Amino acid sequence: MSQIPPIFKREFLSYFRSPVAYVFLIVFLMASVGCAFFLGGFFNANIASLESYFTFLPWLFIAFIPAAGMRLWSEEKRAGTIELLFTLPVTTLEAVLGKFLAAWAFLCLAILLSFPMALTVAYLGAPDWGVIGSSYLGGMLMAGAYLGICSLTSAFTKNQVISFVISVFVCFLLVLVGWSVFTDFLGGYLALPAWLVDVVSNFSFKTHFEAFAKGIIDPKDVMFFLSLAGFCLCLNVLALER
Amino acid sequence: MIEVKGLVKDYGALRAVDGVSFTVRRGDILGFLGPNGAGKSTTMKVITGFLRPTAGCALVGGHDVTAEPVAVKRLVGYLPENAPAYPEMTVEEFLGFVAETRGFRTAAQKQPRLDRVIGLCHLGPVRRQSIETLSKGYKQRVGLAQALLHDPPVLVLDEPTDGLDPNQKHEVRNLIKQMAAEKTVILSTHILEEVEAICTRMIIISRGKVVVDDTPEGLRARHAGARLDEIFRTLTQTDQ
Numbered sequence: 001m002s003q004i005p006p007i008f009k010r011e012f013l014s015y016f017r018s019p020v021a022y023v024f025l026i027v028f029l030m031a032s033v034g035c036a037f038f039l040g041g042f043f044n045a046n047i048a049s050l051e052s053y054f055t056f057l058p059w060l061f062i063a064f065i066p067a068a069g070m071r072l073w074s075e076e077k078r079a080g081t082i083e084l085l086f087t088l089p090v091t092t093l094e095a096v097l098g099k100f101l102a103a104w105a106f107l108c109l110a111i112l113l114s115f116p117m118a119l120t121v122a123y124l125g126a127p128d129w130g131v132i133g134s135s136y137l138g139g140m141l142m143a144g145a146y147l148g149i150c151s152l153t154s155a156f157t158k159n160q161v162i163s164f165v166i167s168v169f170v171c172f173l174l175v176l177v178g179w180s181v182f183t184d185f186l187g188g189y190l191a192l193p194a195w196l197v198d199v200v201s202n203f204s205f206k207t208h209f210e211a212f213a214k215g216i217i218d219p220k221d222v223m224f225f226l227s228l229a230g231f232c233l234c235l236n237v238l239a240l241e242r
Numbered sequence: 243m244i245e246v247k248g249l250v251k252d253y254g255a256l257r258a259v260d261g262v263s264f265t266v267r268r269g270d271i272l273g274f275l276g277p278n279g280a281g282k283s284t285t286m287k288v289i290t291g292f293l294r295p296t297a298g299c300a301l302v303g304g305h306d307v308t309a310e311p312v313a314v315k316r317l318v319g320y321l322p323e324n325a326p327a328y329p330e331m332t333v334e335e336f337l338g339f340v341a342e343t344r345g346f347r348t349a350a351q352k353q354p355r356l357d358r359v360i361g362l363c364h365l366g367p368v369r370r371q372s373i374e375t376l377s378k379g380y381k382q383r384v385g386l387a388q389a390l391l392h393d394p395p396v397l398v399l400d401e402p403t404d405g406l407d408p409n410q411k412h413e414v415r416n417l418i419k420q421m422a423a424e425k426t427v428i429l430s431t432h433i434l435e436e437v438e439a440i441c442t443r444m445i446i447i448s449r450g451k452v453v454v455d456d457t458p459e460g461l462r463a464r465h466a467g468a469r470l471d472e473i474f475r476t477l478t479q480t481d482q
Contacts, residue, residue, distance in 0.1 A: 006342035010328070017330040017372075080326035084388070087290045087322070088343045089315040 003090040007098025008105075015068075015106050028064050028110050032056065033117065048125025053117055054135045054213045058175050058206045061146050066167035068107060069150025070160045072099050073240070077158035092237050100151050100233060107143040111136065131215035138212020141225040142205055146171050148232030155239040171205075178204020243268050243396060243426040244289060248298035251284050258284040260450035261298070266443075268395075271422045273441030273458075274430040277478050281450040282430040283323055286398050289428070290320040302396055316344075319394035323401055325385025329374035333365055333384055336373060337391060344392040359387040362417060378405035386414065390421075397421070399429040403436060415440045434470045448478040 015021035032053065036042045040052025076082035085095055121127045149170050154163040176182050178201045187197045201207050208221040244266040251259040259281040266272045274282050287293040289300050291311040299306055305313040327336050337356050346352045360369055363383040368376060373384060382405045389397060402418070403411040418427060419440050431437065437444050438458050446454040454461060454477060458470070465473045 003343055006339060006347075009342075010331075010339045013335075014328065014330055017335075079329065080322065080324060081328055083287070083292050083322045084320075084326050087292050087315055087318070087320045088340065089312045089345075090343060091312060 001094060001097075003094040004098040004101070007085075007090065007095055008102045011099045011102035012105055020068075020071075021106070024064070024068055025110055025113060028060070029113055031064070032060055032114060035060065036117070048121045048127040050114075050117055050121060050127070050132055050135060051213065053114060054139060054209075057111075057139050058142065058209055061143060061205075062168055062171045062175060064110075065107065065143060065146040066150045066153075066164045066171065068110075069103055069147050070154050070164040070167060072103060072151045073155040073236075074158050074160045074163045078160070092240050096151070096233055096236050096240065100147065100229075100236075103151070104140075104144050104147055107147060108140045111139050111143060128215065131213075134212050134215050134217050137217065138209050138221070141212075141222060142209050145205065145225040145228040145232075148229035148236075149174075152232040152236045152239065155236050174204055175206050176204070177201055178206035178208075243303060244428065245301040246285070246289065246298070247300075249285065249288060249295050249300060250297040251281075251288060251293060252296045258450055259288070259295075262447065262450070262452055263298075264445055264452065264455055266426050266428060268426050269423055270443055271418065271427045271429070271441045273437035273444040274428055274447065275432075275434070275437060275444060275474065276430075276447040278432075280447045280478070282447055283400055285447070286320075286400050286428065286430060287322075290318050290398050291315050292322075316392075317394060318396045318398055319389035319392065320397075321385045321389040321399045321402055324404075325382050327373045327381065327384055327388070330372060332370050332372050333360070333376075333387075334369045336384065337387060340388045340391055346392075355391055359390050362390060363387040364413075379407060379410055382406055383410075383414075395425055397425055397427045397429075399427070401431060402429055403431070403433070411436075434474060438470060446474065446477055453477050 035056040036053040150167040249262040
């Protein structure tokens with residue numbers, strides 16, 4: 001595991017060595033804060049909370065996290081640098097973890113840069129810092145799970161567009177199955193038994209994230225995100241070693 | 243130092259390398275020759291631990307590449323074909339990254355290594371330039387610098403003089419010759435004069451099989467009067 005730091009460092013800085021980081025951070029902040037203001041009614045709600053900011057994260061992540069993660073392995077394959085990387089004395093697991101953690105750190109930075117929102121509600125009222133803290137934690141864990149999927153899909157192709165489209169599709173499915181409109185459809189229109197609907201919605205990012213947004217840190221939800229990311233990364237290692 | 247035994251590599255239904263065996267000792271400069279698609283690069287990719295062999299094995303410094311890939315990778319400096327490098331990094335950042343993965347983590351360990359290879363490969367003028375802006379010749383030398391960085395006992399160079407002008411070719415050949423005494427070098431090339439100029443041994447490979455394993459002098463002695471390129475053509479023309 002000693003080879004993770006140089007790989008992490010190179011990967012993390014690579015976002016900032018090209019315009020990718022700046023474009024991503026600016027557009028992500030505009031979109032996420034814009035949703036809170038214009039769709040979530042951040043001011044009109046008249047409540048000192050960031051709920052309207054976090055509600056939209058699972059939806060925004062569908063597009064933004066594949067955009068940040070699609071390059072992880074596709075770019076290495078396209079540029080041929082994968083041959084360089086895997087003839088340096090690193091194991092596949094170290095390379096996968098180093099790159100994943102770097103992209104995750106970058107995404108956490110993007111999420112945490114919404115801190116002026118938190119300062120604003122603190123200035124205007126008395127927010128519940130516990131809820132804000134758990135929401136940020138949940139957002140970052142959820143980003144890790146999305147990113148695991150994106151890292152895996154990008155290991156299968158040297159084409160970033162294919163990697164992006166497949167990641168978006170998988171992430172969208174995993175949000176959709178927990179969306180109330182969809183579960184109502186399953187339970188009402190298709191008349192599936194409630195336990196089956198619960199099983200299906202349990203695979204959703206949204207279901208597990210909602211607890212964090214309410215201020216509940218349930219180990220089950222933490223484990224869901226971490227194990228999903230871990231599972232994807234294991235497959236990622238296998239996909240690269242085949 | 244390098245021992246390849248009965249190496250086979252399939253890409254799907256295509257057999258790229260078909261039972262290649264050879265050994266390379268310290269002090270040898272082995273020239274790897276063959277038409278395009280003969281299996282030169284594939285063999286090198288197996289020796290450096292990038293590809294897993296379908297059958298057979300390769301040993302570097304006594305380590306099996308499949309069983310102990312990281313130990314092999316520590317011993318080998320590898321210049322892949324077309325010298326891939328991260329385009330957004332500067333030459334110094336890139337070599338710094340390679341140095342860190344090679345175990346030179348602190349600035350005091352790293353800087354002398356960087357300065358040495360930047361000097362050897364004449365990268366001084368472009369050390370702070372990003373790799374995507376470099377000419378083919380400079381890129382190729384960045385790849386070479388990266389392979390030499392940890393002063394490895396084994397060098398595997400896939401077309402090291404590709405894209406260089408005649409003066410640079412001459413210089414790179416001299417560099418390889420100078421280092422060869424205490425190293426084991428394998429280099430692939432299309433250029434026959436290169437083999438005559440620096441290699442102490444040559445292997446001609448055609449359709450994944452070794453057809454010649456000899457010294458350049460020995461090969462010419464066996465085909466008296468013929469030029470090397472004529473011998474090459476007769477031995478490999480089954481490919482067309």
